[in-house]
Amino acid sequence: MDTRFLGIAELDEAPSVAVVVDVMRAFTVAAWAFAQGAEKIVLAESLDEALALKGRHPDWVALKDGPPAPGFEAVNSPGLMRSIDLGGRTVVHKTTAGTVGALAVKDASLVLCAGFVVAEATARLLRTYKSDSVTFVVTGEEGQADEDLACAQYIARRATEAATDAAEFLRRAAESRAAAELAEGVRQGVHPDDVALCLEVDRFSFAMVATVEGSLMVLRPRAAPSPADEELV
Incomplete structure (x- = not known):
């Protein structure tokens, strides 16, 4: 599998995968939203x-980045999201990096x-899809966020080597600038458990697939294929 690791600004054409x-x-928050019962997440292009x-x-x-604001019931924090009952509801999500990256590759x-x-x-x-080429979009810090790059590299490795050890990738993420800013309270709309929750490997058994539905980009959970299913493909 040929892999590329690009920042949002480096995307010059729509990748296949x-x-x-x-x-x-x-996307840690998005996963928690699904765990709390959300049916789907609409990825908004702007706060407006x-x-x-x-x-x-x-x-x-x-839901938005930063502190609470009028019109928004939730903020971009997994620690806060885990206490919200979202049973059957739709979430509208706008952040400064993640949602922007997903919209950039909607095609x-x-x-x-x-x-x-x-x-x-x-x-x-990814293993089931069997694509020859996969582009990993590293959304944070103009493609330089080490927590995102480490995670992307870990998933890429796991797609071909299931026994890959997460420890070194998690260490890099834990020592990243984003982790430090969250831990030090530099960013707003933060729960003390956010960093730890973001570094939980395989907390959830679903993947998250974004598709264009009408005029909207919509994220939904999808159950991971079982090892037996992978062998049949």
Whole structure:
């Protein structure tokens, strides 16, 4: 499998298969939202679009980076997300990196959104899909965020070597600038457990697939193929 690791600005054309990685914290939060019962997550292009969608669908839950704000019921924190009951609801998600990266590759034939919490499920889906080329979108810090790059490299390795040890990749993520800023309270809308929750490997058994539905980019959970299913493909 040929792999590329690119920042959002480096994407010059739609890849065939894209894995968009945002460990701290967009796609860790998205995974927690599904674990809390969300049916789907709409990836908004702007805060204004998120609020407009919320206005048209009052029962949807709007979520953003940073501190709480009028019109938004939730913030981009896994520690806070785990206490919200989202049973059957739709979440509208807008962040500064993760959602932007997913929207940048919306024309790919397969778009997966990932963090460490869904690493194995994502790797299994890649193995089943059997693409010759996969582009990993490293969303943070203009493609330089080491927590995202480490996770992307780990998933890429897991897609071909299932026994890959996570320890070194997790160490890099734990020592990243994003982890330090979260731990030190530099970023707002943070729970003390956020870093630890972002570094839980394979917390969830589903992958997350984004597809264009009408005019919207929609993220949904997808059960990971079993090893037996992989052998049949």
